[in-house]
Amino acid sequence: MFIMVDESTGYCITSTHFNRNAETILAQIKKNIQYVESQFDRKVKEINSDQGNEFTNDQIEKYLVSKGIRHIFSATQDYAANGRAERYIRTIVTDATTLLKHSNLRIKFWEYAVTSTTNVRNCLEDKTTGQLPLKAISSQPVKVRFMSFLPFGEQGIIWNHNHNKLKPSGLSAIILCKDPNSHGCKFFVPSIKKVVTSDNYTIPDYAVDSILGNTQNIYLDDQSRSDIFNEAENSDAVSRLYDAFENYEDDHKQVTLLTDLFTTEELAQIEVNAKYSSPSDNL
Incomplete structure (x- = not known):
């Protein structure tokens, strides 16, 4: 996993x-810098990193x-010198x-869990x-709009473009x-063991918070759209999302690999207990 964090705003890629x-x-690095410059009209002036060969x-x-x-x-082993990035690594991996x-x-x-938690973290208040x-x-x-975040790992139903009138x-x-490359969301379809992108989907009521709801637009321009939720509801949704992602130990241990979190036996057990089979190996 590669992570870049803006020291000034806390925005993470x-x-x-x-x-x-x-x-x-x-x-x-080129892709991230070009994205920040074109999408946010910002100029990158400085990059801090460790002394890895990469x-x-x-x-x-x-x-x-x-x-x-x-x-x-x-400096070597000086994690505090790049503490913001180290803290984000721990946070994203834990989430x-x-x-x-x-x-x-x-x-x-x-990969998809990392993308999901990064999207949420970029839309939660930074303590600093x-x-x-x-x-x-x-x-x-x-x-x-916090109601736009879909619940990772929950059940959904997407449109089947190849269906016939005799089948659902x-x-x-x-x-x-x-x-990130379309207006849709990524879904894993167990019946065909593939990850597909769709913007034509629905989510059962039991899988979605009544306030967060379901929409397909994460960003709204202040001048072009209005939020249908009042401030109290929006604040309540933010609080619940924030609390859900804050249940981790506040330490500065550097973690970049899953093997730093689990033993080989634990990783094997996770695979055995997995509810759904893996997608193709070329992901």
């Missing part, structure tokens, strides 16, 4: 990779110099692990700044996360 070589990390190479150095970005390294254990999904769904990271980093007015038009699916 996460991604998962099969390796951490220089080419992979450089490509992701950061101390000529490729990354040349790119940062060409962009006029300072690259500052933390994602909790989602997987609660939903009885296998470790292969790790007292603001929502998404609002703080955006140069344009943004309203966050919906497919039973497991909710994963919002698709």
Whole structure:
């Protein structure tokens, strides 16, 4: 897992990779910087990182110099020097692990759990700044609708484009996360063992909070749309989301791998007890 956190606003960008070589990390750094510059109209001025081999190479150095970005390294084993990122690593890993254990999904769904918890964290008040990271980093007015977050691991029904009139038009699916490359969400369909994206879905009433509800738009422009919920309901929804993701130990242990959280036997037991089989191995 690769994570970049804005020191000023607390906005977080996460991604998962099969390796951490220089080419992979450089490509992701370029992608993240371009995203921040184009979507939020912000300029990256400085990057802090540890002294791992994926950061101390000529490729990354040349790119940062060409962009006029300072690259500052933390001292070896000095986790406090890059404490905000270390704390976010622990937080995201804990949140994602909790989602997987609660939903009885296998470790292969790790990527989607990380995306889901990152989306939520960016829309929760940051204790340091007292603001929502998404609002703080955006140069344009943004309203966050908490009812738009779908419950990871719960049951949903998506439209079956290949159905015939003699069979149900919906497919039973497991909710994963919002698709960053479309207006839809990602679902795992057990019957075909595939992860698909759909913006035509419904969620049973028992799987959704009555206030959070179900919608397909996470962001609302203040001038173009109005929120149908009053401030008391919205505040209540924020409090419940915040409390749900704050049940973790407040320490500074560096955790980047699942093996740091579970023993080999525990990971094997999670796989055995998983409610749903894994998607294809090429995910």
